[in-house]
Amino acid sequence: MERRILIIEDEERMRRLMELVLVEQGYIVKTVNDGLEGMVLWQTMKPDVVLTDLKMPRADGFEVLDFRNRLFQQVPLIILTAYGTVQSAVTAMKQGAYDYLAKPIDNEQLIEVVAKAIAETRNQGGASRVCGLQWSKMVGSSPVMKKVYKDIALIGCIRMSVLITGESGTGKELVARAIHTHSERPDSPFVRVNCAAIPRDLLESELFGHCRGAFTGAVNDRKGAFILADGGTLFLDEIGDLPLDLQPKLLHAVEEKSVTPVGATKAQTVDVKIIAATNHNLDEMIQSGLFRSDLYYRLNSFHIPLPPLRKRGKDLIELVEYFLDRFCREQGHKSLTIDAEALKLLHNYPWPGNIRELRNVLERIVLTCKNGVITSEMLPEKIKWYCTATKKKDKESFDLPAQEKQLIAAALENCGWNQSESARKLGVSRNSLRYRMKKYNISRMR
Ligand SMILES: Nc1ncnc2c1ncn2[C@@H]1O[C@H](COP(=O)(O)OP(=O)(O)OP(=O)(O)O)[C@@H](O)[C@H]1O
Ligand SMILES: [Mg+2]
Structure with missing residues (x-):
């Protein structure tokens, strides 16, 4: 049986070289140049072995490893590491990577490590799991919507922020819920916060929670949406209406995966998938200084535009x-x-x-x-x-x-x-x- 290998590497020369060596060994090889594309292709290609670089634009090697650990534990992941990042490769191995290869890659070593990894998957009977699909609630079979369904299926299993844009009433919330339903944790919480409907002062505590006595009226501790959504999805609806002064705190929470409730001194770690939606043109808002570009890039790791x-x-x-x-x-x-x-x-x-x-x-x-x-x-x-x-x-x-x-x-x-x-x-x-x-x-x- 032919074995499939996925190579995720942003250096083109390196990618091509490894591809040549492995194709010569009779493997079917696919290559992509960043982690996000890699995770997307992984789900349809069902590789037997994956090789990934660590430092890449968009999703890095650790995000790919996290994806593998959640969904494809039986697939060996080999880390490609440059001089100076060997320590990171060791960390990756502690987190479940199969092995690592230091660059410049030695061809013999490459063939040997891949063959060993393949032998192991054979013993385990190989494995790949792809999220199931059910479009019971979404109607429409136009090519643009078929692309949306494909994106939903792909991104559901990847723990990456998603930005859904589209005019009012195009189904942004429906898509957000579908992504959650098709994730590997459909039974986990789905928490929606409508940033346009909540006044600024309440919004901060709605998102991050507050401690008793943090402000007048805070008579009890209150859990924020990030904590309530822990282990699941936080849907930040109408994100274009998030007040500018709250944007750094949100960026920090998304980047650090931790939140500090209003009035608290200690941060709490959270594990949430962030989906944001808006009908505003965020590019224009950035130009006019109403939306922070760093937050935009963080939320927009994967973009689903909904057609009118x-x-x-x-x-x-x-x-x-x-x-x-x-x-x-x-x-x-x-x-x-x-x-x-x-x-x-x-x-x-x-x-x-x-x-x-x-x-x-x-x-x-x-x-x-x-x-x-x-x-x-x-x-x-x-x-x-x-x-x-x-x-x-x-x-x-x-x-x-x-x-x-x-x-x-x-x-x-x-x-x-x-x-x-x-x-x-x-x-x-x-x-x-x-x-x-x-x-x-x-x-x-x-
Ligand atoms: N493809 C679809 N098939 C069936 N129903 C849909 C579809 N898209 C949207 N709807 C329905 O249309 C209504 C509006 O959808 P939704 O609330 O998701 O839109 P929205 O983009 O979030 O709108 P807004 O920007 O005003 O918040 C909902 O009742 C939803 O169930
Ligand atoms: Mg909506």
């Missing part, structure tokens, strides 16, 4: 069918169909509130539809209105006020006509929103 619904093609039809079926069952309705004209309007509409907006629209329609077929007249005004407006726009010229009016109306509709929330999502003040509502004569339509 309007870029997911036929997913819309799949989602419509899914939600209609679900709401009919939930509301004890017999099944509903949607006519071609109505479907066309749904396709043309840009869905600024994405899947949440689609879900809300369909839930309301199922409540009111009496005759088994959804027609275009039953759709909300904003969707019909958009269609008329765009038809007009095609005939006339580019109409900025009409677009602004439509965007505001969609945001309000999307936020259940809550003006503060709509203003926040639109990035304008509440007064400015009120002024525009008056200007464009926008009021709640039924």
